[in-house]
Amino acid sequence: MVDALLTSLGVPASAFTEGNHAVHTPIDGSRIAAVHLQGKAEVVAKIAQAADAFQAWRNVPAPRRGELVRLFGEVLRKHKAQLGELVSIEAGKITQEGLGEVQEMIDICDFAVGLSRQLYGLTIASERPGHHMRESWHPLGVVGVISAFNFPVAVWAWNTTLALVCGDSVVWKPSEKTPLTALACQALFEQALKAFGEAPDGLCQLVIGDREAGEALVDDPRVALVSATGSTRMGREVGPRVAARFGRSILELGGNNAMILAPSADLDLAVRGILFSAVGTAGQRCTTLRRVIVHRSVKDEVVARVKAAYGKVRIGDPRKDNLIGPLIDQQSYQAMQDALGQAREEGGVVFGGERQLQDQYPNAYYVAPAIVEMPGQSAVVRHETFAPILYVIAYDDFEEALQLNNEVPQGLSSCIFTVDVREAERFQSASGSDCGIANVNIGTSGAEIGGAFGGEKETGGGRESGSDAWKAYMRRQTNTVNYSRELPLAQGIVFD
Numbered sequence: 001m002v003d004a005l006l007t008s009l010g011v012p013a014s015a016f017t018e019g020n021h022a023v024h025t026p027i028d029g030s031r032i033a034a035v036h037l038q039g040k041a042e043v044v045a046k047i048a049q050a051a052d053a054f055q056a057w058r059n060v061p062a063p064r065r066g067e068l069v070r071l072f073g074e075v076l077r078k079h080k081a082q083l084g085e086l087v088s089i090e091a092g093k094i095t096q097e098g099l100g101e102v103q104e105m106i107d108i109c110d111f112a113v114g115l116s117r118q119l120y121g122l123t124i125a126s127e128r129p130g131h132h133m134r135e136s137w138h139p140l141g142v143v144g145v146i147s148a149f150n151f152p153v154a155v156w157a158w159n160t161t162l163a164l165v166c167g168d169s170v171v172w173k174p175s176e177k178t179p180l181t182a183l184a185c186q187a188l189f190e191q192a193l194k195a196f197g198e199a200p201d202g203l204c205q206l207v208i209g210d211r212e213a214g215e216a217l218v219d220d221p222r223v224a225l226v227s228a229t230g231s232t233r234m235g236r237e238v239g240p241r242v243a244a245r246f247g248r249s250i251l252e253l254g255g256n257n258a259m260i261l262a263p264s265a266d267l268d269l270a271v272r273g274i275l276f277s278a279v280g281t282a283g284q285r286c287t288t289l290r291r292v293i294v295h296r297s298v299k300d301e302v303v304a305r306v307k308a309a310y311g312k313v314r315i316g317d318p319r320k321d322n323l324i325g326p327l328i329d330q331q332s333y334q335a336m337q338d339a340l341g342q343a344r345e346e347g348g349v350v351f352g353g354e355r356q357l358q359d360q361y362p363n364a365y366y367v368a369p370a371i372v373e374m375p376g377q378s379a380v381v382r383h384e385t386f387a388p389i390l391y392v393i394a395y396d397d398f399e400e401a402l403q404l405n406n407e408v409p410q411g412l413s414s415c416i417f418t419v420d421v422r423e424a425e426r427f428q429s430a431s432g433s434d435c436g437i438a439n440v441n442i443g444t445s446g447a448e449i450g451g452a453f454g455g456e457k458e459t460g461g462g463r464e465s466g467s468d469a470w471k472a473y474m475r476r477q478t479n480t481v482n483y484s485r486e487l488p489l490a491q492g493i494v495f496d
Ligand code: NAD
Pocket: 146, 147, 148, 149, 150, 151, 173, 174, 175, 176, 209, 210, 211, 213, 214, 215, 218, 229, 230, 231, 232, 233, 234, 237, 238, 251, 252, 253, 254, 255, 285, 286, 287, 384, 386, 412, 454, 455, 459
C-alpha cells in the first residue's frame, strides 16, 4: 500500500525498493520499504552542487524566488491527503495530526511568499553631512537542514521555504527513521521546480543517511548555516563543531514543558489543554506537556479529571478513529519504562503507562499515557523522556510555581491557566517563564507558524518559522554612501 502512495507522490520505485536500509512502520512494526543510505562522499558531492546553485539563485529577485515557493504550496495543497497519510504510516501520527503537519507546510509557504516582498533593511541617520547609511540583507549560502523523526516534513518546510526566498540553497538530511516522507517531499518539490522552470540545478538536495551524513553536513565549511532539530545530545555535538569552523547554527532541541495551573483556572479548559498537549502525538512532540505544576487546593480534582480523560482516549492504529498512535520504536518504549521505574524510585505514584495491544501488534509499541504524582521536581522530572509521561507536582504559592517552571535545564514551551491578570502578566514578564514560548490559557503544544519558534537553555536558543526568524538565513550588510565632495571622518577625527 505504501508503494502505491509513494508512487502517487512521484517517488520512483527504485528509491524505496532497492536500498540497503530497511524502513519499518511503527503502526505494526512491519517492513515497508528499503532505501539507500548515503555516506560522506555523496553528501560532499551534493553540497558542491548546492554551492554552485547558490551562485545563481542569490541573483534571482526575491519576489521571483517567492514564486517557486508559491508553486510548491499549490503542489502541497493537491497532495495534502496522500502526504498526510504517509506521515501517519511512517511516523505513527494520527490522521488529523498527519494532515495538520502538511497544513503547516502550506501555511509556511504562504508566509514565505509574502516575506519574499518584505526582506526589509533599515535606513540609518549618518552623523556625517552628505552621507547616508543603510542596512541590507543578502543571501547567505548553503543551508544544511537536519531534522528529527517526529516532525518529518514540517520542520524541513519551515527551513527550506524561508531559505529559498532568502536566496539560499538547501541540503536536507532527514531522520533515518523517516526517509520515505523525505523522498515524497523532494518529489513534490521537483514538481514545483518543473513548473517554475528556471531554478538552477541542485538548488534543493536530499541526503538519505544517518548520523555520519549529518556530520558531513556539519563539518563542511561551504554550509553557511546548519539548522539542526533533534535531541539535546545531538545539539551538544553539532553546536560546537559548527562553531569551531565559524559557521552559523540554529539549534532546535529537546523541551521539558510545564503548565502552571492556578486555583482560579477554568478547569474545563485546563483539562482539555492538558489532554491535547500531553498525549497528542503519543507524547512525542518537542512541545509535549511533561509537567503540571498545580495549586495544592485543586490538585486532587485535576488529577482525578485527567485520569478519567486518560481512561477514555482511544489507543490504536493512527489511521483509524484513535487519539493515540504508537511510539516510534522499541527503544522509545524502553526509555519510557525506565523513566517510570526511576520515577517510582524517586517517590512517584504512577497511573497508566502500560503497553497496549501487544497481542495484536507484537512488533509495535502502543502505550497507555502515564500520569505520575511526584513529591517534588526530582532528577527524572528534569529529564526529557520522549513519551507520554505527565508529572504532576503541587505548589502552594505562585513564586514557587514560577521557580519550578524555570528550574529545569530545557526552555522550550510553557503555559499558565489562570484568570488572574496579575499572574498571567507576571508569567509572560521578564521575571516570569524563561522559555521561548509562554502561553496563557493555551497548552504548551500546537504553535502557529506566524511566531518565531524555539527555546532557550538546552533547547538550543534557535528560532525558526515566523516573525523575523528569516534573518538567520541571510547576511547583514551595513552600507555607508558619501554623496558629498568632502571626506569627513566619523567621530570628527581630523587626519590631514
Ligand atoms: P535525534 O537527536 O536522535 O536525531 C535528530 C537528527 O539528528 C537525525 O536526523 C539524526 O540522524 C541527526 N543526528 C544525530 N546525531 C548527529 C550528529 N552527531 N551530527 C549530525 N547529525 C546527527 O532526535 P530524534 O529522536 O529524531 O527526535 C526527538 C528529539 O528531537 C527530542 O529531543 C525532541 O524534543 C527534539 N525535537 C525538537 C524540536 C524543536 O523544535 N525544539 C522539534 C522536534 C523534535
